[in-house]
Amino acid sequence: MKDEVQKVIAESVDILRSRNDLAPTSREIEITIPKRKEFGDFSTNIAIILANELSKKPREVAELIINNISLEGKNLFKKIDIAGPGFINFFINEKAVTSRLTEIERLGENYGKSNLGMGERVLVEFVSANPTGYLHMGHARNAAVGDAISNILNAVGFDVRREFYVNDTGRQMELLGVSVYRRYEELFGIKKELPEDGYFGEYITDIAKEIREKKGGKLISEGVSEQEAMEYCKEHAKERLLQEIKKDLNDFGVIFDYWYSEQNELHKIRPELKDGNRMGAIRKELMQEDALEEKDVALWFKASNFGEPQDWVLIRKDGSPTYFFSDIAYHYDKIQRGFKRLIDVWGADHYGHISRLLAALRALKLNDFSLEVVLIQFVRLIKDRQEVSMSKRAGSYLTMREVMQEVGRDVMRFFLLMRSSESHLDFDLDLAKRESSENPVYYIQYAYARIGSVFEKAKERELSPSKEFLNLLNLPEEIDIIKKLLTFPELVRDCAVSLSPHKLAFYLQDIASDFHVYYNKSRIISDAPELSVARLYFVNSIRTVIRNGLKLLGISTPERM
C-alpha cells in the first residue's frame, strides 16, 4: 500500500518536472507512516525538499503536487492535507483499505514474501560452536537469530545457504583429547593433573566412561602409546559432542545445509591443488601478495600493511595454524564458491576478529563481496531474580538442552528473538515457564488458536468467510488492524535489510494485542450473517499474518492450547 502511495506521488512529481522543465533530482520520495492519526496514514516531506531545491514555498509546491495526482490516485484517498511546514498528509479511503484484504487471502502463506533479493545467493554462517562441550544459551541465541535471519532473507527472495563451521582440529581438540584421557586414567586410579586450559566439565568424565565401556583398560595397556590413546579419546569425544550439538540444534528446529568441517575442507590434501590443501593455497597466495613474514619461528600476517594496528600470527611456533588462519581460508573458500554476500553470526567476543579478517581478505585481493557480521551480545540467565553464573571451562553452566526441556522450544526461540541482538539479553527462566498472559509467546499463539476456535464455531453455524461484504467492515479498529496487516510485507523486508528479527517479534505481539482487544469488544459471529462472514474473512487474514510471522521466527502455531 505504501508502494502505491509512493507511486502516485512520484507520478505527480514527474508530471511537474516535465511540465515546468525542472531539473530531475535523484532524491527518493520518502513516505512515512506518522505516529499521530491527525497526520494521516502516510506522510511525505517531498514538498519541503523540492522547495529547497527550487527556492519556492513548500506549501505551494505541495499544492502543485496534490493537484497533479491522477484521478485514479485520488481514489485511494479520502483526504489530502498540507500541514505544518509543508508535509503532505494522506488519509486513505476505507474502501481502499478493506479491499486489500483480498490480497492477503489470495497470497495466503506467501503473504509477506517479496523479491527484494532477486535470487541472490547468501551464505549465513552461524552457531559454529567448537565440539568441545554442550551448547549453552549463547549458542542458542545465535542459533535462533541465525535461523530467523535465514528464514527472513529467504522470504524476501534471497537464495540462502546455512552453514555451521566445525572447528574439529587444532589446539582446542588436543585439549579435549587430553582432558578426556586424564579422566579415563582416573577411572583406573591414575591421578594426573589436567592442563590448566583443559576442559573440566562433568560430561568429560561421562565420555571417559563411555570409552571405558567400549575399550576397557586397553588405552592404558602396554602396547598403546599415550599419544595414540589421546588421539583415540579426541576422536571419540569430538564425534560424540558433535552428535550432541546436532541433536540439540535439530530439536531446536535448526537445519543446516552444510556442516563445514575444518579438518576435511581445509586441511585434507586435495590432489587438484598444487599446494596440497586449501591452507597451503592461501599461504601461497598471501606470500605472493607479500603479506607474510617469519618472525620468532612463527609465521605472521603483516596486517599492519593492510590498515590494521598490528600483525597477527597465522602459524605458531609449533607449526600449528591459528584459528585466524583457518577462518581466512574458510571465508576465502566461501567467496570462491561464488557467494558474494556473506553473513556471519558471531558472539560479541569475536568483535576483534572482524577487521583483521577483512584485512586478510583485502590482502588476498578479494573485493567483489560483502561481509556482514551480526554480533550477538551475551545472554544472562535469571532464576529467582538472580543471575545464574556460567563458566564453560569449569563446566558449570546451564545447557541449551536443559533450558529447552524446561521451557519448550517455542518459548525459548521467542525469548531469544525478542531483543535486538546487540542488546544484552536477560532470559528470565521463571517468566519463560509461566503459561499465562505474562508470557508473550502464549499471548500470540493464543490469538492464533482463538481465531481457530471462532472458525469452528462458524462451521457449526454454517458460516464461511466471504469477501462479498467487506464494506461492512467499518469499525475504526477494523480499519486500523487491516492497515497494520498491510504493512507486513514491508516489515519483513525491513527485518531482512537490517538483519533484525526482533522487529517481527514486536510486530506480532502488537497484532495479537489488537486482535484480543477487538475480540473482546466485537462479536465476530453475530445474528447478522453478512457482517459475520465479512468479519470471518477479516480475522482469517489476521490469522494468516500471525502464522506467516511466527513461521519466519521458527515458532509453531498450535490450533489448540
Next chain:
RNA sequence: GCGCCCGUAGCUCAGAUUGGAUAGAGCGCCGGACUACGAAUCCGAAGGUCGGGGGUUCAAAUCCCUCCGGGCGCGCCA
C-alpha cells in the same frame, strides 16, 4: 590506555545506517469485567529531567563534543 556495544517508566526492552509534532510496549503494582465466538483474554489507574553537561538545528532519545556507569575486545584462545 585504545576500540566497539549498551544506558529510555519499579523491572526487561522498542524507538532504521532517513533528526520532525504530545517518547512507546510488555511485565510488576493497584482497581474492575465471564448467563454470548476459549478469562493463557480484556478495561481502567499510577509510573519518565530518554545517564549528566555542553553544542549544531526552526526541530535532538536520534547528529557532534565531553564526562559518568555497565559489558566485550585489544593472545602464538576461539
